Amino acid sequence: MKKNVLITGATRGIGREAAKQLCAQGFTVFATGRDLRLLDVLKKETGCLGEICDLSDPAAVVALYEKAHSALGQIDVLINNAGFNPGKEPVTEVDVARLDASYAVNFRAPYLLCREALKEMSARKSGHILNVVSTIARTSAENYSTYCSLKYALHGFTLCLIKEARHSGVKVTGVYPGGTDTEFRDTDRPDYMRPESAAQMIVQCINSPDDVTVHELVYRPMVESNF
Numbered sequence: 001m002k003k004n005v006l007i008t009g010a011t012r013g014i015g016r017e018a019a020k021q022l023c024a025q026g027f028t029v030f031a032t033g034r035d036l037r038l039l040d041v042l043k044k045e046t047g048c049l050g051e052i053c054d055l056s057d058p059a060a061v062v063a064l065y066e067k068a069h070s071a072l073g074q075i076d077v078l079i080n081n082a083g084f085n086p087g088k089e090p091v092t093e094v095d096v097a098r099l100d101a102s103y104a105v106n107f108r109a110p111y112l113l114c115r116e117a118l119k120e121m122s123a124r125k126s127g128h129i130l131n132v133v134s135t136i137a138r139t140s141a142e143n144y145s146t147y148c149s150l151k152y153a154l155h156g157f158t159l160c161l162i163k164e165a166r167h168s169g170v171k172v173t174g175v176y177p178g179g180t181d182t183e184f185r186d187t188d189r190p191d192y193m194r195p196e197s198a199a200q201m202i203v204q205c206i207n208s209p210d211d212v213t214v215h216e217l218v219y220r221p222m223v224e225s226n227f
């Protein structure tokens, strides 16, 4: 039986493509982002459900889980995909508002959604949580400490969650895409992965056999050598 999926960051980029592929395969998808117009376009294109939500507000994050849960009846798969690039700047010039915003969206929101999902999934002893991290959390980069350190935090949290969730049969996957040609950065990168391709890897992971759990899914465009 096809599953019910809650996905964040579905209005653009990798999340939008993942939502489209999942709907095409018969999954029931509850999609979210901040841009109402783009969310409406996605809903019309795919027939998915969804609501806008600013993930920088922790109360809105918890409310989002509740809304998705009542719309879907049961959330089988949570994809914490939303994230944003606070840009590059040296540590000496880091702006506290940008640091806090990166913490809120790139770390706190997925953490809270995992907390809500795990309560419900562990009670029914099934479910799959995927946290979209980045290959940046396998390396480091000059002038990129804000984004890099919060993705490291999500990486560390995901490793802990894998261990906590396994006792109740809940699968947890850390997804580590490399460079993908989305609106995540100002410049086009045609040498990077297409968002459809990055999304396809996530969808394949969701379709893994029941007796397999993928802990880490690391993939890159051929041009990337940050390993």
Ligand SMILES: NC(=O)c1ccc[n+]([C@@H]2O[C@H](COP(=O)([O-])OP(=O)(O)OC[C@H]3O[C@@H](n4cnc5c(N)ncnc54)[C@H](OP(=O)(O)O)[C@@H]3O)[C@@H](O)[C@H]2O)c1
Pocket: 008, 009, 010, 011, 012, 013, 014, 015, 032, 033, 034, 035, 036, 038, 053, 054, 055, 056, 081, 082, 083, 084, 105, 132, 133, 134, 135, 176, 177, 178, 179, 180, 181, 182, 183, 184, 185
């Ligand atoms: N592109 C890359 O090279 C790359 C590489 C490694 C990892 N990643 C990770 O992959 C994930 C998807 O990235 P992408 O490249 O697809 O980015 P993208 O094209 O910029 O899309 C980001 C998505 O996140 C949502 N989002 C951002 N801030 C939000 C907020 N405050 N509240 C709610 N939603 C918010 C956006 O929705 P709205 O615009 O509607 O708010 C949008 O749907 C991110 O976690 C990113 O860190 C990307």
